[in-house]
Amino acid sequence: MKNERMNRFFRTYRSELSMLLVFVIFYIVMSFASPAFNTKVNVLNVLSQMSVVAILAIGQTFVIVSGGIDLAVGMAVGLSGMLGAMYMSKTGNLLVGVLIVIGVACLIGFFNGFLVGYLRIAAFIATLGSQVICNSLTYVLSDGNSYSGFPRMLDTIGNHKFFGIRFYIIFMVLLYILMTWVMSSTKLGRFTYSIGSNSEAARLSGINTRKYTMLCYAVSGLMVGLAALVNMVRLMAVDPTTGGGLEMDSIAASVIGGVSMAGGKGTLPGTFVGILLYSFLRNALNLLGINPFWQGTVTGVVIIVAVLAESFASKRNK
Template sequence: MGKDVKSLLFKYKSLIGLIILCLAISCVAPRFLTITNMLNVFTQVSVNAIIAVGMCFVILTGGIDLSVGSTLAIAGAVAATLAQKNFNIFIILVVVLIIGGLIGFINGIIVSKGKIQAFIVTLATMTVFRGVTYVYTNGTPISGLGSSFTVIGNGTLAGIPVPVIIIILVVLVAWYVLSQTRYGRYVYAVGGNEDSARLSGINTDKIKSLVYVLCGVTAALSAVVVTSRIGSASPNAGSGFELDAIAAVVLGGTSLSGGEGSVIGTIIGAMIIGVLNNGLNLMNVSPFYQLIVKGLVILLAVMLDKKNK
């Protein structure tokens, strides 16, 4: 019985951690559990959560994508340019998602066909596409976006912020793909043991390439949300976002070695980071100390994951 309880607690450790964190913060900061603040938390978490969903696919295969922040920057800059010229929002979305998919395709092809470590490949493309963003924007923010575009990041539907609705849709699609489709089973198989997956007839190169495409698409989608919400696109946008996305995936219980994890866990991980940031802000904790706390929480999650192996 003891082992069963321990196993159950460990299985849902991320959710339990989130609940304990929420209760602890609400005791110190009573404003935390208000409806207004919780909607604010969900909205703030949406950008990282969208990126983290794509990152989850990549990490499940045993890879990593450090270029998502740069992908967000260039995609956001293009979205802002099109919004300035009053392009239809659906056209902007299609163009931006294609850009994100192409960047992911480049990463995926080099990783899968070139047999180069994903860390090195995406570190290089992170630098390249950040440079491309600076060249494209001439190092200056792009502003003056139309109101029809900014509604994506600031609007509401039936009282629910649009970014929250977007992340719900993204999670539902990602959950279905991973848990209900053959491709999802193949993603877990490649992450669990790539050689065995290849010997069983799975096109591992195709599976790995596609997860980077998906990651690029989610980074581009998050670019539309954040650019719309801020009302401008900065060449520095997305800096450090790759670390928050990776942290959300790890905190959600996905193994960095691949083959184990879930999208739902990733969203819980993103919520832990968002709740932690919001709670520390409500308690007027210095941003410098917030970084220390966040780093320690991530380290604890990795240690717990390692202990379970």
């Protein structure tokens, strides 16, 4: 009985576990290669740097599993963050500022979800459109200026250290735990998989596929809001270029973690391992003193190899 459970566990999480193994091996090798790598300072530093993308990758995983893609997340971080930053630096009101950030981000998510779920526009196109719109609005509203001078409470709460670990890092981990549960054990999560695998069959079971598709993008929007807040806590400033390129990082993290671009497959623990590998790899390249111009090449190769390995493994398993 117990054995059977173990077997099933290994079968179900095969790609996640193999990626975890790769990460562990990489981590051990790097610990020997660079004395600065396996230190508390370095690890916390990497975790801190990856927190924004990690949170975005949660929403991205939802959307990709549902069979779509969300290209708007990066610029949405910029727009929602900018609005919140402008409000807060003017009024000093933290609570309303936070609500604005999350509200605007969710609104963008619902808008994307409406385009994809109800108006049936291809996700790539719809979210590409919103990406461009968000970026443009950010510049229009800020007039190209950057904003800082947020309420002190934001720093006090966000950067508060528990056992030496900053609050937003703990928040990121808790968010992963919560959303993993949402994805595996709630209607929204389960039906996201069903829609991504076979949306017609899901619809014929009575599932409101439009609604649930929209909700996936709304989840992504919520994550954008939270990521934008973490970003503000980390940098204590927002400028119009904030968020650029984060959508690609979040997609890369999901894909490395075993999320299938075809939809229907992937888990948040997998995505988390993906973002760990992605972030520690960049860190390692820095520590090893590799020319930063080469770093993109290395991470690109890792993404392609990860997808290749996954497709070979799943073919062999069939």
